[in-house]
Amino acid sequence: MLTDTHCHLDLPAGKAGMIRDIKIELLRAKEAGVTTIINVGTSIDASRKSIEIAEGTDLVNVYATCGIHAQEGPKDIKKYGPNFIDELKKVAQSSKKVVGIGECGMDYFLEKTDQGPATSEDQKKAQRELFEAQIKLAKELDLPLIVHCRNAWDDTFALLFPFFGRSTKKGVFHSWTGNWEQAKKALDLGFYISFSGIVTFKNAGQISQVAKMVPEDRILVETDSPFLSPVPLRGKTNEPKNVRITAQFLADLRNLPFDRISDITGDNAKKLFGI
Ligand SMILES: [Zn+2]
Numbered sequence: 367m368l369t370d371t372h373c374h375l376d377l378p379a380g381k382a383g384m385i386r387d388i389k390i391e392l393l394r395a396k397e398a399g400v401t402t403i404i405n406v407g408t409s410i411d412a413s414r415k416s417i418e419i420a421e422g423t424d425l426v427n428v429y430a431t432c433g434i435h436a437q438e439g440p441k442d443i444k445k446y447g448p449n450f451i452d453e454l455k456k457v458a459q460s461s462k463k464v465v466g467i468g469e470c471g472m473d474y475f476l477e478k479t480d481q482g483p484a485t486s487e488d489q490k491k492a493q494r495e496l497f498e499a500q501i502k503l504a505k506e507l508d509l510p511l512i513v514h515c516r517n518a519w520d521d522t523f524a525l526l527f528p529f530f531g532r533s534t535k536k537g538v539f540h541s542w543t544g545n546w547e548q549a550k551k552a553l554d555l556g557f558y559i560s561f562s563g564i565v566t567f568k569n570a571g572q573i574s575q576v577a578k579m580v581p582e583d584r585i586l587v588e589t590d591s592p593f594l595s596p597v598p599l600r601g602k603t604n605e606p607k608n609v610r611i612t613a614q615f616l617a618d619l620r621n622l623p624f625d626r627i628s629d630i631t632g633d634n635a636k637k638l639f640g641i
Contacts, residue, residue: 367632369402370395370609371560371639372469372512372540372588375428376405376415379592379603386592391605392425398607399628402427402635406469406512406540409438410446413457420463426606429641431466431512432458436473439496451499458507465639467504468512469540470497475516494521501529504537510638511537513557519548523555530555538638541590542573549576553584558638560586563596563604566615578619586638587613587631 375388395403403426407413413432420430432454434442446453458464472493504511511530515522530536539552541562552559559580565573577585589612591604596611617627635641 367402368398368400368609368613368628369404369587369632369635370400370589370591370606371404371538371586371631371635372406372562373403373591373606374406374408374412374593375403375419375591375606376412377408377592386603386605388419389423389425391607392423392428395606395609396426398610400426400606400609402429402632402641403606404429404431404465404635404639406430406466407432407457408435408469410434410442410450410453410457412438413454417457417461417463421461427641428463429465429639430461430463431468432464433466433468433470433500433512434496435469435514436471436493436496439492443496451503454500455503455507458503458509464509465641466510466512466537467500467507468537469514470500470512471514472497472518472522473514473516474518474521490521493518494525497522498525501525504535505529505533508535510535510640513537513539514541515539516543519544519551523551526555526557530557536638538586540588541594542576544576545572546576546579549580553581558584558586558634560588561612561616562588562590563594563600563608563612565619566596566612567600568597574619577616582630583634585616585631586634587616587627
């Protein structure tokens with residue numbers, strides 16, 4: 367039941383922008399016991415590609431999500447105009463393989479974008495508007511939300527609480543990097559918390575503390591491949607099969623058998639994404 371709840375098979379890997387052999391990666395994932403993969407959209411075009419990948423294989427159960435990452439917002443708005451969200455909606459409604467909206471959210475760590483430093487007030491405002499538009503789309507389509515949050519906790523919770531405080535359809539904070547105080551807020555909101563290879567890094571003490579304490583019915587595991595390879599593959603191109611390494615790390619951390627963490631995270635993914 368091993369499930370990689372967040373990866374980007376559509377994105378090029380490594381600095382050279384190498385195109386990956388998706389079929390080989392899926393075969394290796396299958397051999398490693400991965401039964402389900404969620405390929406996450408980062409732009410309108412990437413969301414379309416995610417669907418193509420999900421529909422184009424039966425090696426592993428692959429699903430897609432549709433969203434616009436903070437970093438891609440300015441490019442998509444330029445390309446698709448002020449009604450870009452209608453285009454995203456069209457893509458999201460085009461396939462039964464779509465199980466979520468995102469990834470979206472705020473990243474105040476981005477160093478520079480077309481508009482200058484990401485931490486400028488204008489840039490923050492643009493990120494908030496892009497995020498809010500996708501929160502509304504998730505509510506409208508009744509799909510869970512995949513949230514990316516980096517150095518933007520207060521603004522993220524301020525936006526999410528009014529929309530999700532009482533809702534039954536929730537979402538996930540992917541590749542968790544926050545502390546326990548922030549995790550408690552995410553849990554209060556009813557959201558899931560997903561751990562990527564970052565939790566295995568030696569300097570990730572705060573993150574592994576959270577990974578130890580998240581209740582069993584809210585924990586997920588992911589690769590975020592091609593990024594964030596877990597130790598001992600840190601620095602190499604990541605792929606879905608490596609979700610096994612992070613799941614094993616979580617099992618050791620929580621003193622549980624591997625199969626148990628695999629089943630818990632797989633069941634949680636099924637519940638959240640309705641798959
Ligand atoms: Zn991602």
